[in-house]
Amino acid sequence: MSLLRYANPRPVSIRARLLRPLIRLTIGRAMRRTGSFEAQRRQLLRAGGSARLFEVRGTRIEAGTFAGLPTLTVTPPRSSGLHLLYLHGGGYAVGAASLYRSLASRLALLTGATVTMPDYRLAPEHPFPAGLDDALAAYRALLDSGIEAGRIFIGGDSAGGGLSLACALAAREAGVPQPGGVICLSPWTDLTISGGSIRTNRGTELVLAPDSTERYVNAYLGQRDARSPLASPLFADLRGLAPMLIQVSGHEILLDDSTRLATAAQSAGVPVELQVWDGVWHVWQAMPKLLPEADAALAAIAAFIQRST
Numbered sequence: 324m325s326l327l328r329y330a331n332p333r334p335v336s337i338r339a340r341l342l343r344p345l346i347r348l349t350i351g352r353a354m355r356r357t358g359s360f361e362a363q364r365r366q367l368l369r370a371g372g373s374a375r376l377f378e379v380r381g382t383r384i385e386a387g388t389f390a391g392l393p394t395l396t397v398t399p400p401r402s403s404g405l406h407l408l409y410l411h412g413g414g415y416a417v418g419a420a421s422l423y424r425s426l427a428s429r430l431a432l433l434t435g436a437t438v439t440m441p442d443y444r445l446a447p448e449h450p451f452p453a454g455l456d457d458a459l460a461a462y463r464a465l466l467d468s469g470i471e472a473g474r475i476f477i478g479g480d481s482a483g484g485g486l487s488l489a490c491a492l493a494a495r496e497a498g499v500p501q502p503g504g505v506i507c508l509s510p511w512t513d514l515t516i517s518g519g520s521i522r523t524n525r526g527t528e529l530v531l532a533p534d535s536t537e538r539y540v541n542a543y544l545g546q547r548d549a550r551s552p553l554a555s556p557l558f559a560d561l562r563g564l565a566p567m568l569i570q571v572s573g574h575e576i577l578l579d580d581s582t583r584l585a586t587a588a589q590s591a592g593v594p595v596e597l598q599v600w601d602g603v604w605h606v607w608q609a610m611p612k613l614l615p616e617a618d619a620a621l622a623a624i625a626a627f628i629q630r631s632t
Contacts, residue, residue, distance in 0.1 A: 334602075335601065335602030335603075335616075336602075336614070336615045336616060338613065338614055338615060339602050339603060339607075339614060339615070339616055340602075342610075342613075342614065343529060343604065346529045346530065346604055347529045347530075349370040349371075350367070350370050350371065350529075350530055351529050351530045351531075352366075352370070353366045353367040353369075353370045353417075354367070354413075354414070354417075354530050354531060354532075354535060355531070355532050355535045357535075357538065360416050360417060360445075360446075360447065360542065363416075363417050364417045364418075364419070364445075367413070367417050367418065367419075367422070368419060368421070368422070371422040371609075377425035377610070377611060377612040377613055378424050378425050378428045379425070379428040379429050379431070379432045379611075379612075381399075381400040381432060382397055382398060382399055382400065382428040382431045382432055383397070383398040384396070384397050384398075384424055384427075384428065385398070389439060389441060389461060389464060390441065390457070390460045390461040390463070390464035391460065392441040392442060392443060392457055392460075392461060393420075393441070393442040394420065394439060394440060394441045394442065394461075395420045395421065395424070395427070395439075395440045396437065396438070396439055396440070397424075397427040397428050397431045397437065397438040397440070398431065398437055399431040399432055399434070399435050399436065399437065400432070401435055402435055402436075402437065403434060403435025403436060404435075404474055405434055405435060405436035405437070405474050405475075405476070405503075405628065405632065406436055406437050406438075406439065406465055406470055406474060406475045406476070407427075407430060407431075407434070407436045407437070407438045407439070407475075407476045407477075407478060407506075407628075408439050408441075408458075408461055408462055408465060408475060408476070408477045408478070408490075408502075409423065409426075409427055409430075409438055409439065409440045409478050409479060409483070410440075410441070410443065410458055410477070410478070410479030410483035410484075410486045410487055410490070411423055411440065411442075411479065411480065411483045412479065412480040412481030412482050412483040412484070412508075412509075412511075412606060413445070413481065413482060413483075414481070414482050414511075414535075414536070414538075414539030414542075414543070415445065415446050415451070415454055415482045415486075415539060415542070415543040416445050416446045416447065416539055416542045416543065417445065418445075418482075418483075419442055420440035420441065420442050422609070423440060423480075423609060425609070425610070425611050425612065426608055426609045426611060426617075426621065427440055429611040429612075429618075429621050430621055430624060430625065433621060433622065433624075433625035434625045434628050434629065436476070436628065439461065439465065441457060441458070441461045443457035443458055443461075443486075444457055446539075446542040446543040447542040447543075447545075450542070450543055450544065450545055450547075451543050451544050451545075451547060451551075451553075451554055452553060452554075454486055454543075455486060455489050455490065455493060455553055458477075458486050458487075458489070458490040458493075459490050459493045459494060459497070459499075462475070462477060462490055462494060462499070462502070463499065466499065466500070472499075472500035472501060472502055472503070473500075473502070473503045473632065474503060474632065475502045475503060476502055476503050476504045476505070476506060476628055476631070477490055477491060477502045477504075477505050477506070477565075478505065478506030478507070478508070478624075479506075479507070479508065479510075480508035480509055480510070480606045480608065480609070481508070481509050481510065481511050481577070481605065481606055482511050482539070483508075484506075484507035484508055484509060484510025484511060484512070485507075485510050485511045485512050485514075485555070485556055487505050487506065487507060487510070488505060488507065488510065488512065488556035488559075488564075488567075488584075489552075489553045489554070489556055491505050491564050491565055492552060492553060492556060492559050492561075492564070493553060495563055495564065501563070501564060501565040502565050503565060503566075503628075503631050503632055504565050504566045504567065504568065504627065504628065504631040505564065505565050505566070505567045505568075506567075506568050506624055506627065506628075507567060507568065507569045507570070507581070507584070508570050508571075508606055508608050508620075509570070509571050509572065509575060509577055509581070509605050509606050510569065510571075510577070510580060510581060510584065511536075511577055511580055512555060512556050512557040512580040512581070512583070512584045513555050513557045513558075513579075513580050513583070514540050514543070514544065514549040514554050514555045515549045515550060515555060516533065516536050516537065516540065518576075518577070518578070518579030518580055518583065519579050520575070520576055520577065520578035520579040520580075521533050521536075521576045521577075521579070524574055524575055524576045524578055525576060527574035527575070528574065528575050528576045528604075528605065529574075529575075529604040529605065530575070530604055530605040530606070531575065531576055531577070531605055532576075533576065536576075556584070557580065557583055557584055557587060560591070561587055561588050561591035561593050562591045562592060562593070563593075564588070564591070564593050565593075566593065566594035566595065566596075566631055567584075567585075567588055567593060567594070567595040567596070568595075568596050568598070568623075568624065568627040569581045569584060569585055569595065569596065569597045569598065570598045570600065570608065570620055570623070570624070571597075571598070571599055571600070572599075572600050572601075572603045572604055572605060572607065573599045573600065573601050574601075574602075574603070574604065575604060575605040576605075577605065578599070581597060581599075582597065582599075585597035596627065598620075598623060600616065600620065602616065603616050607620065608620045608621055608624075
């Protein structure tokens, strides 16, 4: 395992400094909202509606259906034959593929990969394991289309990062080949909310809050055990999983979900690279072109994909 601490570009960019209060007031406010999840979903879509403005020219984004799920597919101008199954974040209860158009288009351009972004079923209407079932169905559908497992990468952010790991675990248990790699951006891997950074990073977190994470857990799991490996991959037997790339901000409450995951993966013999970034926030990678640190992080993801093929 290599631990890389980035402050790239150095020092922390002026844009990152200027965006911090805006992130707290928009995405942060939407993610911390209480009340109905339906209203929260609408607020989050409004807060992240600018994603279309930062799409990369030359890529094509099409809405359709894949594995029975509403899906956005991003096609690069020149295909490398690689595929990325990207699972959005949102605490398993909010969020949408459309919020990641800019991230997906940038990765498609950098890697030549076709990016498939399904809108998996959300809690509380569809609790665990509905989202996992959808993710695994999408991965199986990619394999059934004739793509070699090693040419497919599974990635996601926050809850989608945890779901990516759970998908790889479920594939292993079902005897389905592992993907070429798993990409976890600020992953939520511990639904027991026991990491020390939940408390120590409370003051520097811009997007999440300890109280709101409990609300998402209740919606997703109900009375199920939060230590279930397919709900909290941190507690899983990770042996035999694909290589992992983990990116996380050093200032967010889910920092320990990443550092403990990296340690567990290393102990299980899984190739893992942990990148802890300074001066940014939870899932900063979703803001390419606007934020230099997002561009640098996505370039690092592209490098991981290229090394793993």
